[in-house]
Amino acid sequence: MRAWLIAAAVAAALALVPAASSAPAAGGCPAAWRSGWQALANRIQAPVYCPTWMPNPLDAKIGGQYIDINSIAKDRSYLVSFLEHGDAGSGDVHVNFRGYPGRSSIPTCTTVVLAGKKTLRGRTPCFADAAGVRRANGITATVYRVNQDADQWHILLAWRHRGSLYTVSEHVIRPYTYRQVVRNLDRLLSGLVLVQPER
């Protein structure tokens, strides 16, 4: 069933059918997804970006069937991840949203290299190999092609808003090609809606 869903999703995506969007609430975050994103903004006491479209078959309902990671760190940075893992080799659809309230620099990630019996640890930028910018929706985002941790093998867009860093990324893996992922990210970027924390 999941394999069928993903295959159908690709066909829909290629035909640019907005199959995974949800009705926006008065130009804002879609009603079906809003409560989760509002709760996130409230928890970290900072604005978050809610998507109004997701690549098929995903939705962006935090707490819904596709949520994979919903994590907030001590510094209030968050990672919200949506994943559809296709059975029988049909592929994955995996989209991550991150925010780093009060921080605009690229974070660093730990690298681990095994040299024989020794483990060598180092640090590397979590997002690297900048490859141009994408502009949409009043956002100018840098494209990063080499990313770490949960964003490994993803194409990632990163931008700054009022002193904070935000990212959205998608895994380059079947059923989506590199070009389709870039197109998906463009569409995600153009539909992002800022959700302010409630006082």
Place this chain on the structure above:
Amino acid sequence: MPLTRRELLGGAAAAALAGAGIYELVDKLSPAPSRPVAGPIPTEQHVFDLSSVQSEGVQVLVPPLHSEVVTAAIGTDDLRAAQHDLEQVLRRFDARYSPDPAGLGVTIAWGLPYFEERVPAQARTHLPLDRRAGKPVLLETRRFPSDPSDTRLERNDVAVLLRSDDLAHIDEARKAIFDELGVFRMTSIRRGFAGGGFAGKQSLPKRIAMAAGVPGADLIPDTSELFLGFTSTQKAGLGPRLIANHETLGFVDLRDGYFHGGTHMHLSHISEDLEAWYLNFDFDERVLTSFRPGLTDVKQGTQTVPQRPQDVATVEDLDAGYRKTGRFGHSSSIQPTSRLQHDFVASDGTVYPKGTAIPQRADFNTLDNPFAFSAQPELDKWSDTPTAGVHFVVFNPSGDDFERNRLAMDGVLPDGTKLDVGHRSRAQGFNSILTTSHRQNFLVPPRRHRSFPLAEL
């Protein structure tokens, strides 16, 4: 007639792929570079003089646009007649085409099955021996530590390497040797391309990969000589004209000299996971895994990195670098075996300085999966879906010399030092994104004995 950009982007390329074959796009996409006038036909079959240009301040050799390897089994028992007929065909091409990319390069290489099964007595007497290794020059093909367990070790009788800027020259040669002569049964055809981007235009590997829509094509730098983003034909990184001959470096016993002017050729097909390379390794890591750890002064986006004799790594450098970083670079790992460790004066008086490269590579990118044609598609796991890869062709003075280089690439160094790195681990950089599907060793006789060697004895 060249494709217009609109045609290329708008689907004409796809039609061309389906109709005329993907490799004919090379002719449409890139006019032949200007080439110097060729000299006389060399004694060696493998010598193929290339012009050089400056790329990012480094002198590089310009590879032929088209390369093709055809492998075959022998389809006749009358070897003397076959020897005569093949030689007549080859002399026709010698007369018609200059031995350079503007003309045609034809290199006939013979596999162990030919020598063992067709001319066994003569082979026992005349095949050269590697004194340094204490082994024959032509070895049984083997797998290496980073090879998958299912890498196919081939046993073709013969391989013919055809090189030219003009696909029509290659087509003509293949038809004459394999279709018209009637002495061979083709087992595979392997096709590919290289270069085309040194003048600042989009290179052939980039264009062809984009046209075929292979995964990762968008990530290849526009002017890259090869799929992996770096130039590999630095003049200082390739063996000079005669250094790969059996006799030049003095460690091969030529016995009665029948194979003087010959060399050893290794042929393999390697798939390249372009998405893994470009999405998991940032530029700095691609540099350090392609060349050596600690190479920190390479400007972002550089494609041609100097490979000068003074840049050559020693075993001690490699060992120390590996202990510190847990990694070793592809080029630096091979250099202790692929570069001269001291100045050498050859018997013809040529001085080869310390750090001179020994192997002569003739590798080229391909979208074959794994071959353009296979007589045994199931055994070869043949598919018509294009995939990024390389047909690796390299000439060394002996089979053992090739094996020393290839083992070093896996961290097994000639002095016995073994860098304790997991096979295909990220620490090996290149190896982690390469998958070797086929291998075979060949012996390349000198031009005078290129046709069914030893059959006349």
